[in-house]
Structure formats: structure tokens, C-alpha cells
Amino acid sequence: MAEFLLMAAGFVLAMVALGLVRILRGASAADSMMAVQLFGTGGIAALLLLGAATGEAAVIDVALTLALLAAFASFAFVKAAGDAAGQDAKVKSDT
Amino acid sequence: MSTLIDVLALAAIAAGSFFFLAGTVGLLRFPDTLTRLHALTKADNLGLGLIVFGLLLQVDSVLAGLKLLCIWLLVLLSGACVSQLIALNTRRGDVRR
Amino acid sequence: MTDVFNIGLALLLLGLAAWTIVTRELFVAVVGFIAYGLLSTLVWVQLHGIDVALTEAAIGGGLTGVLLIGAAGRLRNSAVALNLEVPSMQVRWLAGVVSAAVSIALGVCVLALPDPAPTLAHEVAANIADTGVGNPITAVLLAFRSMDTLLEAIVLLFALLGVWSLAPDQSWGGRPGLRQQVDPNGILAYAARVLPPLGIIVGTYIFWVGADHPGGKFQGATILAAMWLLVMMAGLADAPPISRTWLRLGLVAGPLVFIAIGLLGLYTAGDFLGYPPGFAKPLIVAIELALLPSLTLVLGLLLLGAPQRGTPP
Numbered sequence: 001m002a003e004f005l006l007m008a009a010g011f012v013l014a015m016v017a018l019g020l021v022r023i024l025r026g027a028s029a030a031d032s033m034m035a036v037q038l039f040g041t042g043g044i045a046a047l048l049l050l051g052a053a054t055g056e057a058a059v060i061d062v063a064l065t066l067a068l069l070a071a072f073a074s075f076a077f078v079k080a081a082g083d084a085a086g087q088d089a090k091v092k093s094d095t
Numbered sequence: 096m097s098t099l100i101d102v103l104a105l106a107a108i109a110a111g112s113f114f115f116l117a118g119t120v121g122l123l124r125f126p127d128t129l130t131r132l133h134a135l136t137k138a139d140n141l142g143l144g145l146i147v148f149g150l151l152l153q154v155d156s157v158l159a160g161l162k163l164l165c166i167w168l169l170v171l172l173s174g175a176c177v178s179q180l181i182a183l184n185t186r187r188g189d190v191r192r
Numbered sequence: 193m194t195d196v197f198n199i200g201l202a203l204l205l206l207g208l209a210a211w212t213i214v215t216r217e218l219f220v221a222v223v224g225f226i227a228y229g230l231l232s233t234l235v236w237v238q239l240h241g242i243d244v245a246l247t248e249a250a251i252g253g254g255l256t257g258v259l260l261i262g263a264a265g266r267l268r269n270s271a272v273a274l275n276l277e278v279p280s281m282q283v284r285w286l287a288g289v290v291s292a293a294v295s296i297a298l299g300v301c302v303l304a305l306p307d308p309a310p311t312l313a314h315e316v317a318a319n320i321a322d323t324g325v326g327n328p329i330t331a332v333l334l335a336f337r338s339m340d341t342l343l344e345a346i347v348l349l350f351a352l353l354g355v356w357s358l359a360p361d362q363s364w365g366g367r368p369g370l371r372q373q374v375d376p377n378g379i380l381a382y383a384a385r386v387l388p389p390l391g392i393i394v395g396t397y398i399f400w401v402g403a404d405h406p407g408g409k410f411q412g413a414t415i416l417a418a419m420w421l422l423v424m425m426a427g428l429a430d431a432p433p434i435s436r437t438w439l440r441l442g443l444v445a446g447p448l449v450f451i452a453i454g455l456l457g458l459y460t461a462g463d464f465l466g467y468p469p470g471f472a473k474p475l476i477v478a479i480e481l482a483l484l485p486s487l488t489l490v491l492g493l494l495l496l497g498a499p500q501r502g503t504p505p
Contacts, residue, residue: 001153003193004105008146010197011112013234015119017204019135020227022123029188030128033181034135035223038122041139041170042115043230045146048163049108050237052150058242058406060162061398062233062249065415067166068391069254071173072418073226075380076258078177079425080265081219082184169390176383183379 002053009049016042029081036077040070100152107149114142128185136178140171198238205231218264225260229253242406243329246398250414258421259495324473326404333408334476338465342454345447345483348490352443356434359498365435368496374427384426391419399484403473409480413487420492431496439489446486450479 016038023035044063051059121134147167154160208231212224229252236245279287316328316336323335333341359366374380399412423429432439453475457466467475 001101001105005108006193006197008108008112010200012115012142012146013201013204015112015115019119019122020208023223028128029219030132030181030185032217032219032223033177033184034122034132036226037174037177037181038135038139039227039230041143041174043233044166044170045111045115045143046234047237048146048150048166050234052153054237054240056237056240056242057155057159059237059245060159060166061401061406062237062242062246063166064162064169064394065246065398065411066230066233066249066253067169067173068387068394068415069250069418071169071177071383071387072422073254073257073261074173074177075180075383075422076261076425077219077223078180078184079380080261082180084219084265084268165390165394169387172386173383176379179379 002055005049005053009046009053012042012046012049016046029084033074033078033081036070036074040067040074043070104149104152107145107152111142111145111147111149114138114145118142129182132178132181132185136174140174143167143170194238201231201234201238205235218267219261222257222260222264226253226257229257243327243408246406246411247414250411250418254418255414255491255495258418262495262497322469322472323467323476325476327402327406327408329406330402330408330476334479335467335472338450338454338479342447342450342465345450345486348487348494349443349447352490352493355494356498359500363499363501365433366499367431367433367501368493368499369424369431370500371430372425372427374425376427380426381428384422384428388419388423391415391422395419399480402480403477409484409487413484413491416484416488417491417495420488421495424496434493434499439493442485442489443493444486446483449482453479 019038019042020035023031023038044066047059047063047066051057051063115138118134118138121138122131125131125134144167147163151160151163154163205228208224208228212221212228215221215224229248232252233245233249236242236248313328316332319336320326320328320331323331325331325335356364395412395415397412398407398415399409400407402408402412424431434440454465457468458464460466460468460471
């Protein structure tokens, strides 16, 4: 069982990495925002699976913290990147 | 009985991983920002939900199970809000252009 | 199987670090940094350091990431000036060589450690019953090496003073950050109403459970600070002016209580920050309770930045 969980964690991580490659090459504001959200979800899944594989019960607390902080980081990112994109568009329409 | 639970957990986690794969394939192949956002939010959250369900079957205490559910609901809520905000941003950008 | 996973994780980490340094887009680099924090969390879990993993997830991934996002946002306006300051090729090669040399030296040192590595874990395990806490990390941080924790708390205050010193003269004493223009019926405002109550419960839980399981005041304070920042980000509350008395009192209350308990230890146990036998646990809890609000304020204010708006009367 632990082996399977470890494999699943590795698989989820690989999926996050693949998605990351696509998003980071896109490099628009929305792509970066989606990257942060991808980490939140994928990272928590990988963390939970890893915690179950290594048998550490406290990893669930780590995942809980990560859920809250990833949500916070996502909102902050969307706000900052959205403001930046809005400024860029404004400059473009002014010139 | 416990092997049945193990098999069920295995199946749920495998299904969850499959949905993560589906989400990433969508991210890589869909043409548009909004469709990619759709793939990311829906498929990944469902994948996480299935994985949480599989782990729920393996957990030792009620508190840990509650925490797992809490994590999933939190991710669901924040995912829904963030994806709406990203979509709003994208649409606003397109309208200006 | 574990080895394959660990090697894959290490390679991913290195690749991500290289990408973060090489990329030219500021926001992409910040995203890479947040991802790096997440991968480091997984590494700590694999190394069985759950307290460190908790701190990495909270501070390394979340809070520092948001700090960098704010910085990247401010730097966007001066992108032209940034590009003029790019160092020459020789300097960059030199930096690369020095970084590689330091990494190799660190690797050699770690691999050259005697096996089993020298550790004080046995002494901690032998004496942990006297402290009354079950988590050895908490015992080390608040009983055996509480001096370090006291100095850390004070260093954070100094860091905050450093950030405040960047304020323009006419804004000193005012509110940090700009007033947020957010639709009060929008989605961000909705999230900022629903998430913080849950976040406060989780933060307090993580703080409380730190006595016997991974957790503690620092991680709990980070969660609480993140929730406070979310509320301010959504425009539901405004940043307090830094001249407010309650703010300044709250900031110093934690370290002052810590110092007071330390001085008390001079009389009751014969050493600064000594605990009399049987009273260790209540004193530790008192210190943690006093530090929690101070740390929350410090972390939140560090992210808000220097005062930017007017001087209140």
C-alpha cells in the first residue's frame, strides 16, 4: 500500500510539473495565476499521499496549512497580476 | 473486509490520479485560456476529491478524517473563487483589446 | 521506490530553481519561487521533519511568495531602470562559479559527516519529561534554547522597523499600503468573508497542538496573519496607521512578556529563562500565548510594507 501511495504521489507531482511547463511557457498573466492554483491543488494531493505513504499523521496539518496559504497566495497573485495587466492595458490604450 | 477497503481506497486514488492526468492533458491541449482554466479547476479538484476519499478509508481517527474533508472543501471553495477571478481578468483583458 | 521518488524530487527541484533564475518575467519567477517552496515542503516530509515542513509551507511558500508578489508589482513600473542595471557577463560568471563552489562545499561537508551524525537528540529525549511538552521541537525552541527564540522575536521587530524606515517623511505614522478598490459584492470580498473564520480556527488549532505534535506559535501566527491580510486585500478592513498605540503595544507585548518570564527565572530557578521544576509547561504556554498576537501583527505588517498614506492627526 505504501509503495502504491508513493507512486501515486510521484505521478501527481509529474502531472503538476508537466502542467507547469505549459503554463510557464505561456507567460501571460492568466497563465501565471493558473500556475499558482495548480500548485495548490496538486501540491496538496501529493502531500497527502506522501504523508500516508510515510505514515506521518501530522502531514494532514501541513496540508491544511498549505490549503489556506495557497488560497491566500492565489488571491494575492490574481489581485497583483490583474492590477498589473490593467495598468498595462491602460497604458496601451492611452498611447 | 479490510482488503475490500484497501481495494476501494486503491481504486479511488487511482481514479483521482487519472483525473489529474486528464486535467494536465487539458492544460496542454486546450486552445484557449478559459478552456484551460476549466480543465485545471474542474479536473484537478475532482482528482483531489477522489484522492481524499481514498485516504479517508485509510485514516485512523475521526479528527483526521474531518481534517481531510476540511482540506477538500477549502480547496474547492478557494478554487471556485480564484478561477472566477482569473476568468474575469481574462475577459476584461480581451474586451479592452 | 523511495529512492526513485527522492531522486525525481531532487531533479525537479534543481530544474525549477534553474528556471526561476533564468526566466525574464518577474511574475513567472515568483511563481517558480512559490513552487520551489512547495517542493521543499515535500522534501522536508521525506526527511521526517514535519515541523519544518509546516513552517516551509506557511512561510516559504505562502507568506514569502506574497511578499515577492508585492515586490514584483512595485518593480513593474521601474522595469526600464531594472534593465539598465543588469550586471556584466564577467560578474554573472563569477556569481555562478561562487554559487557552484559553495554548493559543492556544502555537499562535501554533508557527505563527509560521520555515520551516525553527531546529534543532541538523545539528551533532548532524556530530559524532555521535565519540560512538560511532548513535541521535542517545541521543547528545544521554548525550553532548552529559549534564548534563540527570544532573540528571533526581537529580530523580527527590528526587521519591521527597517521596513517602516523606508517610509517617506510625510507618511510616517500613516497607514501602510494603498487603499484597496474592491467591489464589496464581488468574489474576492466573498472569499474574504468566508475563509478567515475557518482560517482563524485552523491557525489557533495549529498553535495549540504545537505542544505535543508538529505546530506551534510561529506557524499559527502565519495563518492568522494571512487571514488578516486577505481581509485587508479585499478591502473589508483598512490597514491600521502605524502610530496607533494599540498596534505598538501589541507588537512589543510578546517579547516583553518573554523577557519578564526570563527575569523571573533569575529568582525562581537561578538562570535567565530558567523554569522552576513543575512550572515549565504553564510558563511555556504563557510565552506562546503572549507571542502569538505579536507575531501575527509583525508578519502582517511586514507584508503590508512601509506607510504610504498621509499622517493622521
